[in-house]
Amino acid sequence: AAMRSMLRLLGHGPPPPLLLLLLLLLPLSTPALQPLPHSTVSLPSPSSAPQPSSFQSHCYPAVMALRGGRGDSIKAKDLRDKTIDELSQLEQELRSELMSLRVAQQVGGQPGRVNKIKTVRKNIARVLTVMVSQARKAEHKLNVGKKHKAKDIRMNRHWPKAWRTRLTKKEKSIKSEKAKRCLKLKIWGGGVRPMRRVVLTEPLPPPILDVVDYSIERTFEKYPRRRKGAKGRHTATGHIPEHAKLAMDKKKLKWKEENKRLKALRQKQDQMAEE
Known part of the structure; x- marks a missing residue:
């Protein structure tokens, strides 16, 4: 640096060898060879970093009003009565506060800012949750009273089915x-459509008897006798489709x-035995 300042004073031409030797032998503490004064850049100390308490009170009035003047987390129950515009303003203030905290953490280098950042991020998530629910x-209020209701935006499949179900007068008068x-099982899709079962796949050979016991016929039914009907009520025979009823009637015939053929055959055998 001393050589550069000396060369700047002498000019831009190449120095002679004698001058270079003289510069090397002179001590560096000579005032003529000291570097020129220049501006110094001082980094801010951790104590001079912006503190959250210094700007919360006047920059974010909505946030401090919900927190009661403290740096606590925001409760979702305090956000239910607010409008969409107020929630949007609160979200912007929280995002600005989060940005200020991150800047203070990077400049000041204080690890204690992490917990505060987590609290602010949770507050933002709560505000967004309340906005979506509202x-x-x-x-939902727009679809009240309509015959064909729009599907809900939730991913849960039970919500659209429950919201599009209209109760009858009898269902509304239920008290027990x-x-x-x-009724709740019916609305939420529990037990409305029981599984279809087949007890036996092949018919049994006809018994050689005068009278056939019709109680065995239940084993051939594809639908159980005791099951919930279409309205969710327990019935004696259950809800049997028409094609199944026709098949059962044909089987009875x-x-x-x-039975008639077996009875005639038994009578003929008895007559031949008597003769």
């Missing part, structure tokens, strides 16, 4: 707890014809 509530539980 939007869904407003959408058991009937209410059955076959059993009757087989």
Whole structure:
């Protein structure tokens, strides 16, 4: 640096060898060879970093009003009565506060800012959750009283089904707890469509008897006798489709014809035995 300042004083031409030797032998403490004064850049100390308490009181009035003047977290129950515009303003203030905290953490280098940043991020998440719930509530109010209701934006499949179900006058007049539980199962899709079962796949050979016991016919039914009907009520025979009823009637006719044939055959055998 001393050589550069000396060369700047002498000019831009190449110095002679004698001058270079003289510069090397002179001590560096000579005032003529000292570097020129220049401006110094001082980094801010950790104590001079912006503190959150210095700007919370006047920059974010909505945030401090919800917190009660303290740096606590915001409760979701305090956000339910606010409008969408107020929630949007609160979200912007929280995001600005989060940015200030991150800048203070990077400049000041204080690890204690991490907990504060986590609290502010949770507050932002709570505000967004309340905003989404209010939007869904407003959408639901628009569909009240309509015959064909729009599907809910939730991913849960039970919500659209429950919201599009209109209760009848009889269902609205239900008072017993058991009937209410059955109605709830019906609305939420529990036990409305029981699985179809087949007891036997092949028919049994006809018995050689005068009278066939019709109680065995239940083993051939594809639908159980005791099951919940279409309305969610327990019925004696259950909800049997029409094609299944026709098939059961045809089966009964076959059993009757087989009984007649067996009875005539038994009578003929008895007559031949008597002769």
